[in-house]
Amino acid sequence: MYTCADCSILACAKEERDSLPANCPMRDEALFADIRTAYEEPETRKFYVTSSAIEAEGYCKWPRLKETIEFCKRMEYRTIGLAFCKGLKKEAKVVAGLLRSHGFTVVSVICKTGGIPKEDAGIPKDKKIHPDSFEPMCNPIAQARLLNSQHTDFNIALGLCVGHDSLFYKHSDALVTTLAAKDRVLAHNPCGAIYCAEGYFKERL
Numbered sequence: 001m002y003t004c005a006d007c008s009i010l011a012c013a014k015e016e017r018d019s020l021p022a023n024c025p026m027r028d029e030a031l032f033a034d035i036r037t038a039y040e041e042p043e044t045r046k047f048y049v050t051s052s053a054i055e056a057e058g059y060c061k062w063p064r065l066k067e068t069i070e071f072c073k074r075m076e077y078r079t080i081g082l083a084f085c086k087g088l089k090k091e092a093k094v095v096a097g098l099l100r101s102h103g104f105t106v107v108s109v110i111c112k113t114g115g116i117p118k119e120d121a122g123i124p125k126d127k128k129i130h131p132d133s134f135e136p137m138c139n140p141i142a143q144a145r146l147l148n149s150q151h152t153d154f155n156i157a158l159g160l161c162v163g164h165d166s167l168f169y170k171h172s173d174a175l176v177t178t179l180a181a182k183d184r185v186l187a188h189n190p191c192g193a194i195y196c197a198e199g200y201f202k203e204r205l
């Protein structure tokens with residue numbers, strides 16, 4: 001089992017191969033040689049080198065939104081899909097407008113598309129937010145399929161719920177980047193709870 005999260009040696013980040021922990025994944029050199037070939041596939045190479053160049057150029061200067069736009073430009077994408085949560089409708093409009101101002105065609109699909117009652121998807125009444133009201137299900141598979149039907153070059157996920165985002169990633173034909181991770185309590189900043197996990201949030205986690 002790999003336990004990088006608990007490693008205090010971090011030999012991988014220092015070019016120090018003689019001090020690898022006993023369960024370090026880097027001990028499997030054949031595996032890493034095989035993985036390395038995956039980056040040789042031309043489309044993956046372009047994607048990976050471009051994203052790494054963005055990482056370096058924008059390092060501590062560009063917000064993720066700018067990084068995303070720059071990445072789309074350098075990848076020469078034309079049509080961008082935007083899968084967003086109804087709770088971030090205003091933000092989706094801003095993002096779509098900004099992308100358009102940079103020359104992209106933007107296809108946007110809200111999570112509630114389909115307007116299907118949650119009950120129809122097997123969600124019991126007592127698991128709804130407002131049990132006695134109409135609540136449309138979030139429909140990440142529809143979001144993915146609708147963007148697929150428009151042949152988007154790249155998709156952006158904006159504020160999709162935990163798990164709904166996973167289904168969207170799984171069903172999207174185009175690769176996906178996440179612009180914002182949904183966190184209704186922390187203004188979509190899940191790291192806030194991590195930073196305070198041993199303090200103010202201790203009893204809430």
Ligand code: SF4
Pocket residue numbers: 003004005007008009010011012013020021023024025026
């Ligand atoms: S890859 Fe190896 S050295 Fe790096 S964090 Fe994981 S266990 Fe530690």
